[in-house]
Amino acid sequence: MVAYERAHPAEAGPDPAAAGAWVGDALVAGEAADAEWAAAFRSALEPGRDLRPFDHGASTRLLQDVIRSGLLRLTDVRDNPERFFLAHRIIAQAISDYAPGFWVRFTVHYNLCFGTVVALGEERHLAELEAMERAGDVGCFGLTERHAGVNSGLVVETLARYDAASDSFVISSPADGACKNWISSGLQANKACVVADLIMPDGTSRGAHAFLVPLRERVGGALLPGVSMGDMGVKTIANDLDNAWIRFTELRVPHSALLSRYGDVVDGAYVQKKAGVKNFQMIGQRLFSGRVCVAQAAMIFSRKIFDGARRYADGKLCWSPDGSSPPLSDLPQLRSLFAEGQATLDGLDDFIGRAEAALCDVLRRDAIPSLELQQAIAVGKVACVERCISLLVRLKQDMGSYSLMAESGFQRADFLQMCKFAEGDSRILSQKMARDRMTDFAKGRTPAGGSSEAEEVLCAQLAAALAAAEGGRGGRAAAWNASWRTVYRLADAIQDRFLATWDARASPAARPEAIASRM
Template sequence: MSGSGYAILSSARGTRTSGIPPPGDRGAMSTLSQPESNSERGVADVERAKWRATYSATLGQVLATPAADVRDSAERLSGLVRAGLLKFSDLRENPDRFFEAHRLLVNHGFEQGPGFSIRFTVEYNLFAGTVLELGGPAHLAALERMQADGTLGCFALTERLAGVNSGLVVQTTATWLPEEARFLLRTPHDGACKNWISQGLTATKAVVVADLITRGTSRGPHAFLVDLRDAHGNPTPGVVLGDMGEKTTGNDLDNANIRFDDVWLARETLLDRHCDVTPAGDYTHRGGEVLSNMELIGQRLFTGRVAVAQGAHEFRRRLFRRTRSHNDAKPCWAPGGGSHSAKTTVMLSAVPQLRALYAEADASEARMSAFLAAVEAALCNVLRRGERPSAALVEAVAAAKVKAVDEAIDFCHRLRQEVGSYALMAGTGFEHTDFLQCCKFAEGDSRILMMKVARDRVKSVAAAKQAERPVPDGMSPREAAAAAELARGLSASAARGVKPAEAWEEHWVNAYALAAVAIENIVTRWVGGPGAFTQSTWRSQAASKL
């Protein structure tokens, strides 16, 4: 996953239908990414298994030892890209492979922390994925060459001042100067400096998001494919790179701040599948795409959100399995289990609070696994068809990201509290739990996504009221009640003359509470409530029965 968190929320406006079945139709959802006949499915399964085996073996070699430094780590990724086992174009042509590659990486890279996984997803999803989405034929041809050469790229969106609101706020400018027939890329002040850019110190290319200005008019955020370095590794004139410094985890990943001190860009650097700038400086749209350019850039954040959700979920699964195997074999004394002189009476995992935690975690893990698989299948279906996700799918993706990360943080934290000194030991995985922190703001900060869910619910309540319907479609009674309460609070604030933005601030507690209920309801609509997932795999006996 990437550590980037951007404020692009929904791109469902005016799009074609995604073809996802209505929420609740679990049978239909589970078949979304399946080939049509049994024999086709058999062939696809065999191919997938072969690919998985080869890819896993390669990952095993690439990650056999910890990287010596960021350059070593970058070279390993470059080799993996060159090997071509996962193609940049798989994001469109084999999206299920793209997601599985991310999941396998979290498992293989568990001991070494999240640095390589972040590097990987930045390369494949944010960098190459954005070129795939926004690039014209020449850019796509260049991307193929980059795969063959193992070229590394980064994705420079976040700016120092904008933080999690990056996308909404982009102050780096790319101004078209007809007399020069080039763009001038500029960081106008320190707050507009690109910040935290993963792989920024080792990449030779960058997708840079800047406000495009033509004829003195801002055209909004656009993406440019920029050379960060020349063939000798020297930064392009005007590109000033700084190191973000040491992190609590993932230090095999380089993170850069980048300033553009008047960098000249050729006209061809604009990723121009959906727009163009004529030599005279006229801005035009191509191909009838109804989304704004920032919404198009944001398409990669949907795939990124699913990858982040899966990354957090895989991390949690792995941490729980590893810890449990230790706890299952760790003898300790417990009252009622033996005499004072007994050397062992019980295994640690059998103490009541851990038994309860493991049972609860198993059930919630099973539910989240089912939800993530369903969302991934629906998104893969949309990607393969070259469509845009529907509003319902965009919301399910956001729910997956928020809930999978929150559950992972919650369960890993609770596990840490219960396993004594084990949680302090290096090599257990507990030292990398800050990875989950990255997941929280990566590819759309969870708070920002939740606020969007709450706003949509309040709008639905208003629409239902106008249509004289008691409960908006798809809402549970609890959700509708929470939305109505928030709407009442906002109205009361408005009646006192409070402006809308301030009113939302006043009612922030109820807004996040509503979002949490709504997200829980989305998961239930897709895969069923917690009651459907009580089948724990937990088999140990209680300490008192040993």
């Protein structure tokens, strides 16, 4: 464990003088409709103003207070999804200036860790949630592994070996590369939802499964035998959040640790409980709600920086040859950028709001989103994050000395970097969009959501490159990589089409379908 004596200079916290009023005062979308609850939730977050980098204990205690307040139940992701999303938006708006990592700690607990319990657990698991809320248990989510990186999930090297004699699982990290890394809240949480490859006694792999395991007796306490971990180190942002690498050494957990709604070991044999539904596909369910949350957080964060810059530029008068002293915001390049930023953020807000509404309907029914809705969510996540990054980079270049001032918020722009790979890396999601589109193209099918001229042209180019490849599968993979610019252009074209034409009401969002085999 690394000990820190003072805040890292890159993240010394907001300047109280510059911060002025409690910045979380402005309302976020959906708040007026649930005003009384939102006011109570905001008030529970007020101590967030005092959170400081590296004080992981204080940040965790705030999360525990929120959990124990009962304002957001662990089952709300299913029973009241609108409130679940609203809670994420309020946190992004209210305390990301003070403690950018708190939003991550919150979503990892409510969505990734216990949201997975809600999605994959059986009645006996769900029955324990209330007691965990009362106790203020804090959960983390162990998916990412050192070797697999952004491909974690597709690749899972952590093992959960079933031991028939004791009817238990033994969780282990067989190599350094199999250690979990970047696990948010890992240094504080007492519970972890760990993704591991379920291995039967005869050595057969049953693929990725989720296990709810204890890490410590109590939040922030000593580690249990079989668990070791360390700090990932100082980050450029969000040091109020702890990130851990975790190694499992023969950690024995009871059979009941397996979240077994879709796959279980019964009488010594593996049983897939719902035909056609693989366990890992259901773990992926939480990534859909997570992507909506991440997209909205990126938007709220960026809009605050844009609004602050706009206020400054409207009030800053400049010299001009005719002596008229126009505001900075009258400069043509800034006027154009503010107009573009406003239109882009409004359009993306509308899009991701429609995706959220369609997903809420699916979550409430505990169903699986249609392939089209899954793609709309991926498009929304990539477009919101990447377009916000691009807008802020350009804005910073045109704001003069303001860009260097603490009040601008530009120094916290790496918040968007976290959004970029959380719940699905932009590149990985773009690759999947292009691959799925090429599958349809090769079969002569028009995707459910339609196509565009640009897509048809790019698909034809890629198909020609793949057809010319020699050397079987390896040759085609090499040709795909060699055409990487076309691949990402195709993903961009798919995003443009969705953003321009996707209509959630016309989408068969309600229809359960087999979900794509690769997340």
